[in-house]
Amino acid sequence: MRPLPVARERRHTLYFLEGAKAFAPVFLDTEVDMERVWRHRAAxxxxxxxxxxxxxxxxxxxRVVADHPQANSAIGGRLLPRTVTYDSTSAKLALDRRLGxxxxxLAAVLPGLERAGLEEIQRQVDHYRDGDPDLMDEFANLRALHKLPVPIGRALFRRATRSLTARAARTGTFAVTSLGHRAVDGFHSVGGTxxxxxxxxVVDRPVVRDGVVTVAxxxxxxxxxxxxxxxxxxxxDVLTEIKERLEGFPGTPEGGEDRTAAATGAGSTDR
Known part of the structure; x- marks a missing residue:
């Protein structure tokens, strides 16, 4: 048995984690009653x-992050820290894929989500989930990065993510990562935002509604x-408002998305 170099397809993860050491993360969690979402999905x-x-x-x-400008911001600089607040909300979505x-x-950046309806968001998600990372133009720079010697690749990665104004296009303004397709109840991750x-x-658990215990x-x-x-x-506040939006989905009609809100039934377990 002998040590082997880290696979080049994972080099971008190492470069990212080196930069993530600068973060000062704090973790919160809550539970969301997904009954309204489940009904909408089924319909x-x-x-x-x-x-x-x-x-x-x-x-x-x-939508919640867009309502909280500080949450839609980023910080940079060590000797003279600076922050920037973004005009639009884009999400970095972590993907479990195969490359080489x-x-x-892998990470996909979905832009302009504060204006996007559910249909458009799903279209963007499907584009990255169904595409081949070995062929997609969106991952061409990443594939090229993997071919470079580690010192050069690391330096270029740092340079690409250093600019606060350009960072939103590269890493999003907030991040979402899911392990709910497996037997994982909860986890915390620092996504670079x-x-x-x-x-x-999503699992059936006892909840109290109007003083009555039921399963949801x-x-x-x-x-x-x-x-x-x-x-x-x-x-x-951000976490609470996201919870409230999900539990009250669809809430304010957006693009006709409220048409199925009163439907009943259970949705697919596909994440």
């Missing part, structure tokens, strides 16, 4: 439309925030 499935759980989280998260035959974590949402599985689909939702940018009270 949509009857009409031939498939929505993943993560798309609902992206939909709710983007190796299972890796001020706010990172960790999505666990419940999801653990975790939030990690960078304490250098925002404080705990506002991060708690």
């Amino acid at each position: 949509a499935a009857e009409e031939g439309r498939r929505y993943s759980v993560v798309s609902y989280v992206l939909h709710a998260g983007a 035959g190796r299972r890796v974590v 001020t706010i990172t949402l960790g999505v666990g599985r 689909p419940v999801m653990r939702l975790n939030l990690a925030f960078d304490h250098r940018v925002i404080d705990g009270a506002e991060a708690a």
